[in-house]
Amino acid sequence: MLLDHHEGRGHSDVFETHRTPDLTLVVATSGVHRIAVAGRGLWRTAVYQAGAMGLTPPGETTRMRWSTAGADHPFRSVHLYLPHDLIADVAEEYRRAGVTTAERPLSSLVFRDPAIAACAVALLHALGAGAPDLYAEQTGRWLATHLLSHHAGWCDADEAREPELIGDRRLARVLEYMSANLERSLTLGQLAREAGISVHHFGRRFRERTGQTPCARLTAMRMDTGRRLLRTTDLPVAEVARACGYTRPAAFAAAFLRHAGMTPRAYRTTPSSRARD
Numbered sequence: 001m002l003l004d005h006h007e008g009r010g011h012s013d014v015f016e017t018h019r020t021p022d023l024t025l026v027v028a029t030s031g032v033h034r035i036a037v038a039g040r041g042l043w044r045t046a047v048y049q050a051g052a053m054g055l056t057p058p059g060e061t062t063r064m065r066w067s068t069a070g071a072d073h074p075f076r077s078v079h080l081y082l083p084h085d086l087i088a089d090v091a092e093e094y095r096r097a098g099v100t101t102a103e104r105p106l107s108s109l110v111f112r113d114p115a116i117a118a119c120a121v122a123l124l125h126a127l128g129a130g131a132p133d134l135y136a137e138q139t140g141r142w143l144a145t146h147l148l149s150h151h152a153g154w155c156d157a158d159e160a161r162e163p164e165l166i167g168d169r170r171l172a173r174v175l176e177y178m179s180a181n182l183e184r185s186l187t188l189g190q191l192a193r194e195a196g197i198s199v200h201h202f203g204r205r206f207r208e209r210t211g212q213t214p215c216a217r218l219t220a221m222r223m224d225t226g227r228r229l230l231r232t233t234d235l236p237v238a239e240v241a242r243a244c245g246y247t248r249p250a251a252f253a254a255a256f257l258r259h260a261g262m263t264p265r266a267y268r269t270t271p272s273s274r275a276r277d
Contacts, residue, residue, distance in 0.1 A: 001140040002081040003123055008033065009074040011067035017056070022081035023106055024056040025143070027120040031068065031075030032232055034243070037109060038063040046110040046180045047225060047243070048075070051117045055108045055151070058084045069233030078120045082144055090144040106152050109180045111172070113150065119143060166205045170195045174206070175217075182222050183245050188214060218245075223259040226252065230268045237264045 002022070017024075028048040035054075036045045046052070056062055068075055087106075119139060126135050150169075166174070177194045178186065191214055192202035206214050222244040229240045241252035241264075256264050 004079040014065045017062045025080040027053040027078045029076045033068045033075040035066045111176045
């Protein structure tokens with residue numbers, strides 16, 4: 001297993017990542033930065049802060065760019081490269097155990113998994129402490145097992161028996177999709193496809209699982225992102241609005257006022273409200 005520790009600040013030009021035979025796992029460890037990834041003629045964006053992570057399958061390259069709020073706002077991330085042979089070996093063990101579910105590709109723009117985030121930090125500390133290769137070998141095998149069991153569909157068999165329910169993994173996929181596309185105009189159809197159920201059932205099942213309608217949850221996520229950007233960056237309010245999916249700053253300001261009890265500009269200049277967040 002290869003581990004790289006990266007630090008960045010400011011912004012990058014558009015670049016393309018190197019093609020490797022390994023599964024690439026990127027885990028943000030500190031700071032906040034925004035990435036934009038090109039694919040199928042579209043740019044998708046996501047905000048990375050500590051604990052956010054992404055996956056690139058073996059053999060794929062990514063055309064992307066990243067930016068921070070400025071030169072005084074660095075971010076750090078750990079890049080883990082898991083050998084394809086390791087992934088294949090663990091997958092074969094699952095097959096021998098009788099799992100017949102077809103796996104999904106290990107690919108994601110952004111998702112969260114506290115266990116993986118803690119593991120990445122532990123690996124970084126172990127590297128600095130000079131831990132033996134056995135430490136990396138065993139941890140790499142656990143990572144491969146965890147990724148296959150939690151992020152490649154190996155444990156979805158029970159959910160498949162009840163196609164109109166939103167199980168834990170389906171809900172996680174929907175929330176991940178929302179987080180990765182906050183700046184876009186999302187439809188119930190898109191979200192229902194991520195959940196793998198019909199549009200007819202999606203709204204009711206989502207509300208049963210989360211206590212919110214899809215629209216309310218998406219708005220709450222956008223407001224959380226707006227508060228974070230207002231608190232940690234000097235971006236103009238109009239740009240914060242666009243990052244949160246609002247083409248008109250006035251519409252963003254009205255939604256923010258309803259959720260935070262003050263306008264974006266007032267929030268940015270009120271230390272007490274920022275401390276509460």
